[in-house]
Amino acid sequence: MPILELRSVSKHFGAIHALNEVDLELESGEVLGLMGDNGAGKSTLVKVIAGNYPPTHGEIRIGGESVHFHRPVEAREKGVEVVYQDLALCDNLSAAANVFLGREIKRGAGPLRWLDHKAMARRAGDLFKELKSETRPRDLVRQMSGGQRQAVAIARTRLSKARMVLMDEPTAAISVRQVAEVLDLIRRLRDAGLAIILISHRMPDVFAVADRVMVMRRGRKVADKPIKSTTPEEVTGLITGAIHAA
């Protein structure tokens, strides 16, 4: 059974049809590359799945169960984690504080519950080790490289029993070496049995890690095929509209 199923999901903003009848199935341990030009509806699709806004029509099923999210927190409770394009990190806090933001480990009882800094630093350190990242839990995010920031954002998704991770342009605006780091992180998440949707503009990244590629154009899905049976040229054609559909 697929972990994520979309059945003719549409999202309209007034007269603008950002998503039009999109179907999608995703299995655990599968990486889906989601490609398309600016305004093709990629981010909207991710935001609908993540509970940022409800779809206008259509159905979303997670693990076979029909879901209706109104807030991102509800999606998170169902195991949907998101790594946002701007990473949603607080520069003024430490890596560990960012990982645990909104779900801090606490000690004490009743109204007297205080932060367990040690436990959070230890657990965050373990997560970074698991992700093979050289991020130190007590360092401020402000002082970190792009790759380390990605590791912090991704470590967040490992806290709960996530079933899928949605990543919006995780390799935009970071150096080549860091891109390799992030792609490794994605492979590790996949090996841990998570389903991953990777939004990217970078063709080489998608072809490096994705099992399948889905192409969107003007709110519609125009292609969804195994990465092995397509080529960068075909995908480019699909994105631009030179190839109508595949």
Added chain:
Amino acid sequence: MTTDAAKPPPQANVSIESVLEVQQHTVWHRIVATQSFWVAVALAIISLFMSWYQPDSFATSDNFFNITRNFSFIGVMALGMTPVIITGGIDLSVGSVMGLVAIVCGLVLLKQPIDYMPDWWNDAAWTHAWWMAVLMGLAAGALMGLVNGVLIAYVGLPPFVVTLGMLSAVRSLAVVLSESRMLYDFRPDQAATFKFIGGGDNLGLDRFGVHFPIPLSNPFLFMVILTLLLGLVLKMSPWGRHIFAIGGNEQAANLTGVNVRRVKLQAYVLCSLSAAFAAILSVGWSGSANNSLGQSYELLAIASAVIGGANLMGGEGTAFGALIGSALIFVIRNSLLMAGVDSNWQGMFVGAFIILAVVLERLRGKRRD
């Protein structure tokens, strides 16, 4: 086996890591990196200089008692202001809230009946008790904070505009409620207890056989307690963590499930409550309630927090910084007075220190990046 060969030698890795760790995280290193540390150093230098220059007037137990009391009112407000500034907000209404709370306390304690209150209120005894004055004062403060917080956090208006409006509106409310009078003719029995809160010393512990080496005013002791409490809350509570997160990246805090609106509302209520408490202390100390109490104090409270290292862009600030910032402002005032400098020059020095504080912050920021 082959993968092992690709890895760096483990011992070398560990030692570099641990050395870096130690260098970055020694307690001393962290303390020296804070602005409040350098303000404390400046404070110590000024105090030492004044003790040498004016040993008979500055370095006395009396002067210490007076300075520490005088800056406590602003200090308490600066403590409340600090979480608001950390979230990236500002509260310009605290001075007016002080005026309103002073009048509310004064009206409760007043001997004469109040025209616009019902008879049962004017006639009953419990409505004029000292604790009623404290409760009503805090309630008035909390209510003003609630108005600020709802408009800022839930309606989404900019803090500067909302609290600027409230600065004007709340002052006007204070003048109207007081019917343009100064209130001082209090019921003597209730006023005695009320006056002790702000005007007494050593928190009344002398009665229980606890003696301080030198007498300390109640406002100062209350401020010290509140500083410790706020410091703990900011460092150790999830609420404190969320305050910093909102100042760092409000959008991110929201996406990670922090209840941004509620936390912001609470910060504004707390800020107004601290102004209310400062007003209660001030009325108790002076023994009268004036509707002009707290005029331009909002600037001193903000200046104290900023001098102590709070960043008006949000994301930074400490409880100790608020205390030490307000102490510096008042020690400078006191020193200038004693050095015989015309009191009209005080504002110049306070202003220079505010700007200097921001310059210092900028320099530290550069080094950090």
